[in-house]
Amino acid sequence: MPNEDPATLAAEHRTVSRVMGIVEAVAGNEPHGLKLGDLADAVGAPKSSVHGLAKGLVALGYLQESDARYFIGPAAPSLVSAKTDGLRQRATTEQLTGLRDKWNETAMAGVLVGQSVVYVQSVESSHTLRAAVPLNSRVQLWPASSGKCLLADMPRRRLEGYFKRIGVVGEERDNALEELEQVKEQGYALNLGGTAVGMFGVASPITTSDQKVTMTIAVTGPELRLTGQLDALAADVRQAAIALSHAG
Known part of the structure; x- marks a missing residue:
C-alpha cells in the first residue's frame, strides 16, 4: 500500500x-x-x-x-443526540435541578468531545455572584473537575500524551497522575480555583452501558460559599452521577 x-x-x-x-x-x-x-x-x-x-x-x-x-x-443535533438526549432530559428534570435547588449553585452536565469537555446543559444558581458555564464550547480537560473525571478513565499512555501536549510535565505531571488515581478511587473530582480564581468545582463521572466514562455531572460556585462543605457537596454530586449511570 x-x-x-x-x-x-x-x-x-x-x-x-x-x-x-x-x-x-x-x-x-x-x-x-x-x-x-x-x-x-x-x-x-x-x-x-x-x-x-x-x-x-x-x-x-x-x-x-x-x-x-x-x-x-x-x-x-443528530451528531450528539444519541449521547446527550437522554442525559439532557434526566439531568434537567431530576439531577441538575435537584442539585441546584439544594445547594443554590450552578449545576451542569458535560460530555467528552475529543480531548475537551463540552457542557451541554446547566441550571444556574440564583445568586448574583455565581458560576456562568459556557455551553456547547470546548473546555480544556485539565484542571476542570469534569475534565479530571474524564481523564481518570483514560488509558495511561493516552493520558501521559495529553499532559505532554498541554505542558504538564515532571513533578507536576506526577502529582496530576496521582490525583487522577484518587479521583478513580473516590468517584469524584475537585477543582479548587484551578480554572477560575475563587471558584470551586465538584464533578462525578457518569458511566455508560459499556462502563466507559464520557459524561459528567458537576456543581461549581464561589469559594466563599463552598469552603467547609465540599465533602457534603461531593457526596450529593456522586449520588446524582450514580443515579444517571443506572438510568435507562
Missing part, C-alpha cells in the same frame, strides 16, 4: 479542523449566530476558504444562513 503524501494529510487535517471549528464557533454563539468575518477570525482562515466550507455545511444542513449570519442547522 503506498504511503500517503504528508502534504496531503496535513491539508486534509487542516480542512477537518476548520470544518469542526466553524460548527463549534457557531454553536458557541447561539442564538445570535456569526457573520462570515467572525467565523474566519474564529478558525484563523481566509474568508474565501471559510465561505466555501460554510456553504457546504449549509447544503448538508449542519448550518443555516439568515441575514448574512450563520446559525446551527437542523442536522447538527
